[in-house]
Amino acid sequence: MAPLPKKKHSRSRTRRSRAHMGKTRIQLSKCPACPTFVRPHHACPKCGIYKDNYYVDSPVVEKKVVDFITK
Ligand SMILES: [Zn+2]
Numbered sequence: 001m002a003p004l005p006k007k008k009h010s011r012s013r014t015r016r017s018r019a020h021m022g023k024t025r026i027q028l029s030k031c032p033a034c035p036t037f038v039r040p041h042h043a044c045p046k047c048g049i050y051k052d053n054y055y056v057d058s059p060v061v062e063k064k065v066v067d068f069i070t071k
Contacts, residue, residue: 031046033049034046
């Protein structure tokens with residue numbers, strides 16, 4: 001049989017514990033090629049650039065821009 005709690009936790013004790021469970025905001029940084037914001041360790045959703053490399057095919061940004069950044 002699993003161990004059971006002896007007493008009910010008070011409302012404040014429960015809420016004090018839950019105070020540490022809050023979500024944190026994702027830190028967004030600007031894409032080097034376009035004005036959109038990018039999540040860390042992710043390719044840009046609009047132009048597909050991540051760390052000077054081109055990963056996703058996108059019609060928004062031309063190849064010229066990518067070449068300009070990588071140089
Ligand atoms: Zn971008």
